[in-house]
Amino acid sequence: MKKLLVLYGSYRSDRAGIRLADYCVRRFGGRGVEAELIDAKAVGLPMLDRMYKEYEPGTAPVAMQDLAKKIEAADAFLFVAGEYNWGVQPGLKNLTDHFLEQWFWRPAALATYSAGRFAGVRAGQAWHPTLSEMGMVVIPSMISVGQITQTLDEQGQPIGSGGAALERSFGKFADELTWWADAAAAQKERVKPPY
Numbered sequence: 214m215k216k217l218l219v220l221y222g223s224y225r226s227d228r229a230g231i232r233l234a235d236y237c238v239r240r241f242g243g244r245g246v247e248a249e250l251i252d253a254k255a256v257g258l259p260m261l262d263r264m265y266k267e268y269e270p271g272t273a274p275v276a277m278q279d280l281a282k283k284i285e286a287a288d289a290f291l292f293v294a295g296e297y298n299w300g301v302q303p304g305l306k307n308l309t310d311h312f313l314e315q316w317f318w319r320p321a322a323l324a325t326y327s328a329g330r331f332a333g334v335r336a337g338q339a340w341h342p343t344l345s346e347m348g349m350v351v352i353p354s355m356i357s358v359g360q361i362t363q364t365l366d367e368q369g370q371p372i373g374s375g376g377a378a379l380e381r382s383f384g385k386f387a388d389e390l391t392w393w394a395d396a397a398a399a400q401k402e403r404v405k406p407p408y
């Protein structure tokens with residue numbers, strides 16, 4: 214896997230999930246992957262009006278055009294998903310909904326988190342069919358981080374027993390996403406995607 218986008222979408226001033234996003238970028242970077250954080254708040258797309266494809270070529274907002282190019286060029290996607298009221302975070306959902314074809318034919322993985330012990334798994338359940346609908350193949354393994362602020366410090370460094378558990382599970386998770394990303398890239402080389 215050459216290029217990975219790590220997508221994160223909390224707009225809160227005191228957001229904690231950025232720790233997990235930073236951790237994932239750093240850990241994949243350490244494996245030689247060009248991992249880039251796509252922070253929905255920093256990208257700043259408007260609330261969905263027109264999808265990217267509904268603009269005449271070259272007329273979409275610059276941030277949307279830049280992101281479209283990055284999505285098209287990526288080998289895989291990692292969605293760092295927090296849970297709001299048993300569901301997805303609106304900022305990340307809003308960003309993803311601007312695009313469709315740009316997501317096709319690559320694998321996606323989920324890394325969920327929450328303040329409590331349920332680790333955002335219900336948001337993971339909500340994201341899974343959404344990512345499938347958008348043409349990504351969601352890998353079976355998922356990272357789930359409960360008590361996020363007791364698992365990663367502000368620099369995204371693992372702390373305590375939660376941090377140690379995250380470190381133990383990360384290798385297999387990363388190996389799996391890398392395998393599927395390489396498989397998709399090799400198949401795209403061999404056979405053009407049917408649509």
Ligand SMILES: Cc1cc2nc3c(=O)[nH]c(=O)nc-3n(C[C@H](O)[C@H](O)[C@H](O)COP(=O)(O)O)c2cc1C
Pocket residue numbers: 223224225227228229230231295296297298299300326327328329331332333361
């Ligand atoms: C609007 C809102 C709804 C939340 N709902 C849930 C929830 O359903 N389940 C849960 O485990 N935590 C919930 N939480 C707590 C979050 O897990 C925690 O605030 C987390 O840090 C949110 O991610 P963020 O800091 O990256 O925005 C909620 C937080 C907010 C702000």
